[in-house]
């Protein structure tokens with residue numbers, strides 16, 4: 409049995425502070441293997457290095473695990489460097505403990521070698537942390553030789569339940585009002601820019617819906633939590649397994665509400681009505697591009713007509729939805745751009761968040777394209793964000809035209825900075841949760 413201190417290094421406030429679910433899940437798994445686990449959230453501590461050092465001295469861990477969620481905000485118009493935060497935490501930790509430092513989390517998984525070298529930590533687990541974290545600490549405690557980077561290609565057993573930490577929950581209840589949960593892992597789609605399949609696997613693996621709802625029920629009973637985000641890469645899978653979670657929620661009739669990510673295709677109104685009855689409060693749609701040609705270039709596998717259809721289904725059920733779109737990616741031309749802006753006008757009673765350029769992640773089709781087009785070389789350090797901007801469209805001019813098209817609309821956000829400002833104002837006014845959903849208003853009440 410080892411003493412382990414897990415630390416969430418995530419300081420991102422956009423679009424709101426997000427409960428450190430990865431850390432909670434690893435804590436759950438390590439505890440289930442008999443280890444003593446404490447959790448520390450750097451953001452909740454007010455980013456206090458002193459509080460961090462004090463906690464290390466108090467816990468006196470045998471191992472220190474640092475969870476790294478974000479590399480940056482994936483916004484080509486802003487700059488942020490979160491690995492620098494992890495690197496600083498490693499430096500501080502070295503002054504007060506000799507415990508081996510283990511990294512994990514999606515940001516680490518995307519660039520394991522570069523991040524391990526940059527931060528100066530001892531070990532890292534790329535991929536899912538449940539079994540791998542326990543295997544690593546047990547191997548090290550037994551004095552066994554272990555590679556510095558472990559690549560966990562997939563879980564053999566059940567995904568662990570998160571071990572929500574009471575003090576950390578209290579912080580996020582105040583900061584965002586949301587807790588999160590996963591019902592499944594994996595993404596079976598092949599979007600050109602996306603790294604989800606390499607983070608979670610390319611096939612869906614579902615949790616037992618009863619276990620998922622047990623977790624929600626427990627969080628409600630322990631903390632009075634009523635608002636959740638389902639952090640699945642895509643909640644609506646083609647096989648319909650998400651409806652098993654919905655059925656279980658309906659059966660238990662918990663007084664909770666939830667939001668999730670959805671793919672804007674194959675969204676049936678009847679299913680949406682059931683979801684709404686089961687507590688669906690809003691959905692974020694991975695629309696990604698606004699014209700059929702750019703949707704095709706991103707490998708999305710649906711057309712803009714299907715996006716409009718999905719949007720109408722949300723309107724019919726009076727469930728707010730938001731579309732996230734990126735301009736200036738592969739295949740963007742003057743014609744697709746004009747078509748894209750016109751297409752957005754077809755989306756009523758919804759919110760649109762627009763970005764320009766697409767961050768290039770290793771191992772994606774976009775990376776292959778960028779290599780072929782000579783935009784990056786085989787040795788380009790992708791820790792420094794590199795954005796793909798379509799050749800032949802002037803990124804600056806594009807931004808100006810999106811801004812002009814969105815001017816005066818409170819339900820359209822560009823540049824992303826504008827959304828941040830508006831959300832900050834809403835938070836200061838006391839609103840909690842997703843916030844953008846408060847911008848969608850329907851004249852009639854929900855039909856379900």
Ligand code: B12
Pocket residue numbers: 418420421422423424425426427429430431433434472473474475476477478479480481482483510511512513514515517533535536537538541586587588590603604607608637638639640641692
């Ligand atoms: C759901 C989600 C969101 C939701 C979150 C809602 C909520 N309330 O939870 C929303 C829409 C708000 C969101 C926002 C953002 N997101 Co997001 N999000 C995700 C998504 C799909 C799932 C994250 C999740 O919770 N997974 C479930 C947990 C259990 O998994 P996990 O954290 O990976 O943890 C596992 C392992 O990593 C590992 N592990 C984790 N910690 C540790 C620690 C140790 C020591 C060890 C050994 C292992 C380990 O074990 C865990 C269990 O297996 C991921 C993509 C993905 N498929 O992973 C992107 C992702 C995390 N997001 C990303 C980004 C960039 C953002 C934003 C900055 C975007 C923006 N501009 O707004 C913001 C930042 C929000 C914030 N404040 O941090 C990036 C981060 C990497 C990067 N590129 O920088 C990802 C990976 C997507 C991507 N395109 O690359 N996001």
